[in-house]
Amino acid sequence: MYDQHAPYEIDVVTQDTTVVYEGGLRGRLDALRELIGLSRTRLDTKTLAEAGRVLDEAAARRRLSDRHTVVALAGATGSGKSTLFNALAGVMISETGVRRPTTAAPIGCSWTDGAAGLLDRLGIPGRLRRRPLQGTDAQVLQGLVLVDLPDHDSAAGDHREHVDRILGLVDAVIWVVDPEKYADAMLHERYLRPMAGHAEVMFVVLNQVDRLPGDAADQVLDDLRRLLDEDGIALGEHGEPGATVLALSALTGEGVGELREVLGQFTRERGAAARRIEADLDTAAARLRPVYASGSGAASARGAIGLSEEAREEFSDRLAEAVGASAAGQAAERAWRRHAGRACSAPWLRLWRWYEAQRSPYTTGRHVLRPPADEESTARARVEHAVRAVADEAATGLPTPWGQAVRESAARGAQGLPEALDELALRAALPDGRPPRPGWWPAAVLAQAAMTLLQAVGGLWLVGQIFGVAEPNLGVPVLLMAMGIVGGPCVEWASGMAARGPARRYGYEAERRLREAAAGCGRARVLDPVAAELLRYREVREQYVRVARRA
Numbered sequence: 001m002y003d004q005h006a007p008y009e010i011d012v013v014t015q016d017t018t019v020v021y022e023g024g025l026r027g028r029l030d031a032l033r034e035l036i037g038l039s040r041t042r043l044d045t046k047t048l049a050e051a052g053r054v055l056d057e058a059a060a061r062r063r064l065s066d067r068h069t070v071v072a073l074a075g076a077t078g079s080g081k082s083t084l085f086n087a088l089a090g091v092m093i094s095e096t097g098v099r100r101p102t103t104a105a106p107i108g109c110s111w112t113d114g115a116a117g118l119l120d121r122l123g124i125p126g127r128l129r130r131r132p133l134q135g136t137d138a139q140v141l142q143g144l145v146l147v148d149l150p151d152h153d154s155a156a157g158d159h160r161e162h163v164d165r166i167l168g169l170v171d172a173v174i175w176v177v178d179p180e181k182y183a184d185a186m187l188h189e190r191y192l193r194p195m196a197g198h199a200e201v202m203f204v205v206l207n208q209v210d211r212l213p214g215d216a217a218d219q220v221l222d223d224l225r226r227l228l229d230e231d232g233i234a235l236g237e238h239g240e241p242g243a244t245v246l247a248l249s250a251l252t253g254e255g256v257g258e259l260r261e262v263l264g265q266f267t268r269e270r271g272a273a274a275r276r277i278e279a280d281l282d283t284a285a286a287r288l289r290p291v292y293a294s295g296s297g298a299a300s301a302r303g304a305i306g307l308s309e310e311a312r313e314e315f316s317d318r319l320a321e322a323v324g325a326s327a328a329g330q331a332a333e334r335a336w337r338r339h340a341g342r343a344c345s346a347p348w349l350r351l352w353r354w355y356e357a358q359r360s361p362y363t364t365g366r367h368v369l370r371p372p373a374d375e376e377s378t379a380r381a382r383v384e385h386a387v388r389a390v391a392d393e394a395a396t397g398l399p400t401p402w403g404q405a406v407r408e409s410a411a412r413g414a415q416g417l418p419e420a421l422d423e424l425a426l427r428a429a430l431p432d433g434r435p436p437r438p439g440w441w442p443a444a445v446l447a448q449a450a451m452t453l454l455q456a457v458g459g460l461w462l463v464g465q466i467f468g469v470a471e472p473n474l475g476v477p478v479l480l481m482a483m484g485i486v487g488g489p490c491v492e493w494a495s496g497m498a499a500r501g502p503a504r505r506y507g508y509e510a511e512r513r514l515r516e517a518a519a520g521c522g523r524a525r526v527l528d529p530v531a532a533e534l535l536r537y538r539e540v541r542e543q544y545v546r547v548a549r550r551a
Contacts (some may be wrong), residue, residue: 024550027060028281031546035292036539042405043186043291048437050287054280056479057169061273064117064217068110069267070145072166074186074191075176077151082209084250085109085148088141088260090133093148106162107148111141118145122166132429140264153186165193171272172201178208179216182224188231196232197286198279201272202243204228205259209248221247278550284522284546291399292544306534311393312527316519318386322379323421323518329511334503380418387414389524394530402537409533413526420525447487 021029033055036048036398060476075081086092089109108115111132124147132138149166150159167173175192177184195202202458206224209217225245234242248255264274264284318327395403458481464470465477486506 019062019063021062021274021277025274025278025281028547028550029055030109031543032281032284035288035422035540035547038536038543040539042536043401047288047291047401051284053168054277054284058277060121061171061277062100064121065114066270066273068112068115068118068145069142069172069270069272070115070118070122070147070170071263071267072147072149072170072173073176074149074163074167074173075154075207076153076178076181076187079151079176079178080250081176082148082176082203082415083206084174084248084256084259085146085312085392087253088132088146088255088263089130090137093130093132096509102148104156104159106150108145110145110461111138111150115145120167122147137260139322140260141267142264143270144263152191153184154435171276172203172266172328173198174205174385176201176205176207177224179206179212179220182206182220183227187225192228192233193231196234197282198276199234199236199243201231201279202234202239202275203259203262204243204245206245206247207250209247210254217247221245224429266287279378281547282550285544287419288544290547291401292541293399307390307527307530308395311390315386315522315527316515318382318389319518319522320515322382322386323425323514324379325511325514325518328425331507331510334507379421384414384420385423386522387411387417390526391530394534402533406530406533406537409529410461410526415531417522417525420521421518424514424521451484451487452463453484453515454480454487458482534545 011191032051036051036055039048060336073081073085085107093107093109104125105128106122107128107130108119108122109130109132110119111442132141147166147170149163150156152160152163154160173195175187177187181187204224206217206221209220212220228245236244246255246259246262248259250256267342387410391407394410395406398406458477458479461470461477461480462474465472465474
């Protein structure tokens, strides 16, 4: 004779197989593992805790028997779940009575040997493990491991802790409600609504229908379905996947047979463990959505994340403006023309210009004075503004943590950028060597030398006439001097006109080089780190899409 109160250790060794996760579920779990690995340095541990728990529980459940389906029986005080537990087992296992709460600790009952590992995982000690009454009804529930939980609304805190802990570990759950508390706000807000995604592994049983007169049971059942629909729980009606809703009386046995048949079919399918993990993944993906997807969703945002070519060009233009590329180009153009002027101008004009250059407060020989402090601060502010603008552009459309990571990456890269740009500007202001000479310069120099020679010959001729060395003849020397005096400026003017085009091209080239150097500096220090951060986000977003999308 079976002693209903004696503990029963379930430790029979069997040839159990482990739970097999099909390709779609296995791919989602692999993607979640990759997602967590890529996100550890970007997101805090608390944000990833639930996803990590899902992975751990999936791995733990996978190592255990697939011949068993673990179902929790949950309900409020007085709902009659312990009575239903005993009715399904066919024997008094869980204590019932007037005293509340009656169930102080979870009790496990297995219809099949080999469930010790599953009950160990739930933390149910051997003294609280039972076996059902053997018979025809017990054969229907082969493979079922039923756990009677304490009341979820119990005044004892440890009872609620048992409920919350075990609900996160079982394959499915039967919610037992009664006609008085089926609309209880605590039940719907704390449990049913948050578990709406687990509808496929959920049963909702309206107990104690024997207390309802006439068609009141149907009315209460319809109202219960309405409340479940408002909670977002899909109902498994007309062959659709969702929660199973039944009405019964555990006390009289009405409807218990139907529940037993439904549970038997559910257990024989051996898919509850995988469906529970799928639902956990859906819940974890929904909680992670704000940190991986923005706007209308990750899929719809595909291709909209990143730096546009316009943003890159605008950033380069701002750096070029900060480094003074345009001014450097103009300075190079003026330098080319000055070089042409020195080579093709009259000696005395060259001497005069040298004298004026020495008096300039901005130059001392080849040393170029740095710009005033206010100009330096303005250039630095322009660089900072350019970095902020490009970081904001790159972070547009990103979830807050990843947008912050992009901005921090740009800020780190911007450290030392103004100084690097100053070095570029200084090297541009002190170029090595002289501007290249076009082919016509030797002819212009020779012509200017000829004009200078004419002036010198004419002048010496006149001096010779004054001292009586040469024969008196004013016409020829004066003509020679006039030709030199007039021809020199003409040669210089013609050379200046001819130098405009090459000088302009030389200035454009100098500006281009400085722009490219500034853009390269900004790209290496700011754009490349930002692009790397965006690439990492694209990788984690792709993994998130795999996690969030069911096969």
